[in-house]
Amino acid sequence: MTETKYWPAAERCTGLKEAAAALAEGGVVAFPTETVYGLGADARNTSAVRRIFIAKGRPSDNPLIVHLAHAEHVHRIVGSVNEIESILMAAFWPGPLTLVLPVREGAVSPLVTAGLDTVAVRVPAHDLARELIDACGCPLAAPSANRSGRPSPTLADHVMEDLNGRIDGVLDGGPTGVGLESTVVRVMEGRIHILRPGGVTSEQLREAAGGTAEIVITVNLPNSDAVAPEQETPRAPGMKYAHYAPKGDMLLVTGDFSGIAAAVQGKLAEAKQRHRRVAVLCCTEHAALYDADAVLEYGSRHSPEDAAHSLYSLLRECDELDIDYIVAEGYPETGIGTALMNRLRKAAGGNELTV
Ligand code: TXA
Ligand code: MG
Structure with missing residues (x-):
């Protein structure tokens, strides 16, 4: 020490x-x-x-x-x-x-x-x-x-x-x-x-x-x-190293923002049957739509910069809350969105649903 x-x-x-x-x-x-x-x-x-x-x-x-x-x-x-x-x-x-x-x-x-x-x-x-x-x-x-x-x-x-x-x-x-x-x-x-x-x-x-x-x-x-x-x-x-992995399993949901919410709701409902504590990482605009043990907000869907700024803190929070399953919304892959999606994919270990 x-x-x-x-x-x-x-x-x-x-x-x-x-x-x-x-x-x-x-x-x-x-x-x-x-x-x-x-x-x-x-x-x-x-x-x-x-x-x-x-x-x-x-x-x-x-x-x-x-x-x-x-x-x-x-x-x-x-x-x-x-x-x-x-x-x-x-x-x-x-x-x-x-x-x-x-x-x-x-x-x-x-x-x-x-x-x-x-x-x-x-x-x-x-x-x-x-x-x-x-x-x-x-x-x-x-x-x-x-x-x-x-x-x-x-x-x-x-x-x-x-x-x-x-x-x-x-x-x-x-x-x-x-x-x-x-x-x-x-x-x-x-x-x-x-x-x-x-x-x-x-x-x-x-x-x-x-x-x-x-x-x-x-x-x-x-x-x-x-x-x-x-x-x-x-x-x-x-x-080549596994990075950024939270303790819980994670599913990344990608696609158009208008279609994501329904898919995330469906996955959260399924996850409730199989997991102890479920979290959702989502944009502020969608937060009220979801039912989960923890609803963690990235910031506005219009600001991938805010999501980049908050992502690692939110992943740490999932571990602190002892979350065993995370459903995460993806962002469009332009600008900082490319780096954000790269880290989200790593955290999800390749577990991705495109809607
Ligand atoms: O923002 C950052 O880059 C932060 C802050 C602290 O500056 N640093 C950072 O370092 O992320 P690290 O060690 O976690 O990531 C360094 C990355 C690794 O992916 C490593 O493989 C790559 O840079 N790297 C380092 N030297 C390299 C080299 N000679 N050729 C190719 N890749 C290299
Ligand atoms: Mg590093």
């Missing part, structure tokens, strides 16, 4: 100073970003990075994202950047875009990259995160600050639930903005491959690339690990 220090948002200066000192000495500290809370350690320090994997219970073949305070620092850890990559950095950094780039040899611990010759890098759009990186003076390797298999944390409280006693501290910066992780991309042969959809949408990427690059989405394949290796599609190694 390690004593986990909690630095409240109101004590920002002390928190930053103490957290930075802990990181510089090889500690592991959770901090807010605009997407989700990250669990940081000095990316150059192998024993510090090892503590991240141990605290999370994360498989060591799943590489970490390195966080920098400034885009200009990218060359400290990256060997080369091509034209499309520079365009994306200029357009989206600071922000929820992670680029997979050739690693500069020896610049980060091999544990960070899981032995690959590439490193995932981003500059978070969160003052506290960037001030922390500046103050500790090291690039911070940071995966989401949850125990492996739990939803990513969007509040400091979530971090404490999962990691109290396992890490050196948590800097509270209030609720995170986007609520889902960054978009992970890799540029290869003039194409932008989206390895993980996230806070930056494919529409935004397309617009920024201004017709210079083709966008290839290589996620959401039902069985992406079964794709033939000669197909040469780069993957985010993390996508």
